[in-house]
Amino acid sequence: MTVLKQEIHMQQKMLLIWSLAIGLLIATCVLMFPEMKSQMGDVNEMFSSMGNFTEAFGMDRLDFGTIIGFYSVECGNILGIGGAFFAAIVGVSALMKEERDHTAEFLFSHPVSRKKVITSKLLSVLSIILILNAIVLVLSVVSVAAIGEEIFWKELFLIHLAYLLMQLEIAGICFGISSFLTRGGLGIGIGVACLMYFLNIVANISTSARFLKYVSAFAYTDTADIIESGHLELKYLLPGMVFMIAGVVIAYVRYEKKDLR
Amino acid sequence: MGKALAIDTRKLTKSYGGSRGIVDLDLKVEEGDFFGFIGPNGAGKSTTIRTLLGLIHLTSGGATVLGHDIVNEKEKILSKIGYLPSEIFFYPKMRVKDAIRYSADLRGASCSKRAQELCERLDLDPMKKVEDLSLGNRKKVGIVCAVQHHPDLLILDEPTSGLDPLMQREFFSILTEENREGSTIFFSSHILSEVQAYCRSAAFIKDGSILLSDKVADLEQTGTRKITVTGSLTREKLQGIPGITYTEDAREDELKFLYRGDIQKLLTILAGEKIRDITITEPSLEEIFMHYYEAGEERK
Structure with missing residues (x-):
């Protein structure tokens, strides 16, 4: 509990900045919607005639003229990319920073087992991501309500749930990576997030690369799929959750044996 | 124990x-x-x-x-x-x-x-x-x-x-x-x-x-002595006597060393030399350490 509290305390400023950055960016987009709505007919046509690019973002199946369609592409991308980077940074620094900042010697010379520390750090990563998503969700709902559109609770919930799970997956994988590092993992973390993002785009564009959907954490965040089917795509979600758990298990096994610097 | x-x-x-x-x-x-x-x-x-x-x-x-x-x-x-x-x-x-x-x-x-x-x-x-x-x-x-x-x-x-x-x-x-x-x-x-x-x-x-x-008290009394001799004694003349570690010599006619061994043997050699001054003291822990340290080096 002591370690968990300290972890969250140390990251609260960064958490607040990221939450507000993502949340307010989404809110700004939403607030622009009424103005754009009138012109959306043309935009729709343009977006749906960009060939592969259209497919890559699922814009062939979404109607920009509605708040749901608009929200799921514009805002989805903001939360998708921002959230993925945030999760990657939080996950990859969780264990690594103790050695990077030379605080491992201080922490682990106290009577706390490594297992307990790993668990606390894991819980802190989870809490921080949950808090970020809660703040973002609140700001989204408020902004949609502010422009007088009806709130599409079910879709909104599903979209945000998908992005939350995606962030948890990336954080879990990065947490595993974190146990091997002693410094400088941010690049690797962001690399993982970017890779996941582009793998999904490649999978969307090319049929022969469709299998990549099972690898990418973004596969089950495809908002067009979610809105069409009304649920998350389990066949993409399950492998993702397996990767996440694998990352966490690796972290426990590896960090327990690690010689700390 | x-x-x-x-x-x-x-x-x-x-x-x-x-x-x-x-x-x-x-x-x-x-x-x-x-x-x-x-x-x-x-x-x-x-x-x-x-x-x-x-x-x-x-x-x-x-x-x-x-x-x-x-x-x-x-x-x-x-x-x-x-x-x-x-x-x-x-x-x-x-x-x-x-x-x-x-x-x-x-x-x-x-x-x-x-x-x-x-x-x-x-x-x-x-x-x-x-x-x-x-x-x-x-x-x-x-x-x-x-x-x-x-x-x-x-x-x-x-x-x-x-x-x-x-x-x-x-x-x-x-x-x-x-x-x-x-x-x-x-x-x-x-x-x-x-x-x-x-x-x-x-x-x-x-x-x-x-x-x-x-x-520490026992370390200080290992029988090691710190010896300073002023006179005609040189390193060559002490060759063959075990247990000697030289420390820095301040002057040309001065010889400083740590000695751990039979003091009689050393005195026999000293007796044949022209000696102006001699001090035999207990070495500090630091000097004992250096003695062991260098002995360890030589053994390698």
Whole structure:
């Protein structure tokens, strides 16, 4: 509990900045919607005639003229990319920073087992991501309500749930990576997030690369799929959750044996 | 063996990849002792300490600290000790009092009064940000963290580096008090004079192995003598006599050396020389250490 509290305390400023950055960016987009709505007919046509690019973002199946369609592409991308980077940074620094900042010697010379520390750090990563998503969700709902559109609770919930799970997956994988590092993992973390993002785009564009959907954490965040089917795509979600758990298990096994610097 | 052992290592070995850390280290520290662990940089002092604390994992051999196995009972050990790393770092943005409080919380201890008293003695401002502190002041925070809960065993890695002489004295008086109240003190150092001044026992480590370990009083009386001869005596004339380690010669007709062996043999040679002056004194711990150190070099 002591370690968990300290972890969250140390990251609260960064958490607040990221939450507000993502949340307010989404809110700004939403607030622009009424103005754009009138012109959306043309935009729709343009977006749906960009060939592969259209497919890559699922814009062939979404109607920009509605708040749901608009929200799921514009805002989805903001939360998708921002959230993925945030999760990657939080996950990859969780264990690594103790050695990077030379605080491992201080922490682990106290009577706390490594297992307990790993668990606390894991819980802190989870809490921080949950808090970020809660703040973002609140700001989204408020902004949609502010422009007088009806709130599409079910879709909104599903979209945000998908992005939350995606962030948890990336954080879990990065947490595993974190146990091997002693410094400088941010690049690797962001690399993982970017890779996941582009793998999904490649999978969307090319049929022969469709299998990549099972690898990418973004596969089950495809908002067009979610809105069409009304649920998350389990066949993409399950492998993702397996990767996440694998990352966490690796972290426990590896960090327990690690010689700390 | 009269007393229980606070630290007991048996052929403790730690190697990093292929490189040597410590090899077959046998170290015994009695409970209640004030123990100095001496060696040059890179000898394996920190490796030994970090292995005992479980920060790094042993390669072979074994050890107990306060009767607990270092592999299986790590937390039991850690709950009874206090540790000051050679270079201590805290979390950024913490104030001194937060760092001290966090350390106590991690131990489940409440000792804020004791901490406050220690801060005053060490002239430490609890409201300062830790990251703004100098090395010496950071070290003081580390000392408070290590001592505030009255540990059974205090392990300190080069504790005096960065502290000014006045603080060093205050620091050692805190250690002496802790020791009087029953704590075992184990500290590493490469400064022999402080070991000689405060420790009851000492061990020398070099190249990952213990060279010798004994009571400081006994070490000082190893029969080694420091001899200065002024006159016609030269190094050549002493060739073939074992147990001589030369130290620096101040003047041309002067010969300084440490001698451990039959004093009669030496006097026989000296009798045939023209000698203007001779002093035979007890060497300091430092000189004894150098004697062993160089003897170890020659053996290789």
